[in-house]
Amino acid sequence: MQQAAHQLTLSTPGAGLHEFTPAVTGWVAAQGLATGLLTLFVRHTSCSLLIQENAAPAARRDLQRYFARIAPESTAYEHDDEGPDDMPAHLRAALTATSLSVPVAGGRMVLGTWQGIYLFEHRASPHRRQVALHLIGA
Template sequence: MRQTTMILTIETPGQGLHEVTRPILRWVHDSGIVAGLLTIFCQHTSASLLIQENAAPAARRDLEAYFACIAPEDAGRYDHDDEGPDDMPAHLRAALTHVQLTVPVINRAPALGTWQGIYLFEHRRAAHTRHLALHLMGE
């Protein structure tokens, strides 16, 4: 059994679903591990991870709009606003999604479905540098 790790740095331009599938696919392929298990961990409390539709941009827009409705930016609504009005809504949105994904690796690639992509879901309005810890274990 082999294992390898890396920190993937992603620059986000602001809120939204930002696809990170390609650099992850490349890293898994280059690892030489044919079969195993990939863990992706977002090292932040105001961003999260999703496996989502990668063909229709409308699906991503609808997801973003939905989360804006269930965790709205509303001045005075939240006690925690240390970094601005999008601070607490970002934490709520991250709490409702995932900060870790686990994906099987088959034939040197994450076993994603035809229309699935891996997304970093940035919940803050400003641009941020985000870090994803990748861990791959297998043979």
């Protein structure tokens, strides 16, 4: 068994789903492991990780609108240290995931045809986000 670890820094322009599959694909391929398990972990509490449809932009827009409805920006939250999008960002992150696991076979991630890896930025303003990658395998 071998292991490899890496950290990606992603700059987001603001709220939305930001695909970073190519960066992960390239890193996994460079590790030279044929079979294994990749873990991705975002080191923040106001964004999340998703594996989502990467062919139809409407699917991502619908997803964003859904989360805006169930956790709307508001001044009614007690936690609003960084503005009205602060607590909704935490709620949206709590409803999604901070880590993902993706099998690796043949030296590649085993993603479906229309699947991509996304950072789901829940804050309105631009941010720099860190995603830790860990690959174990042979």
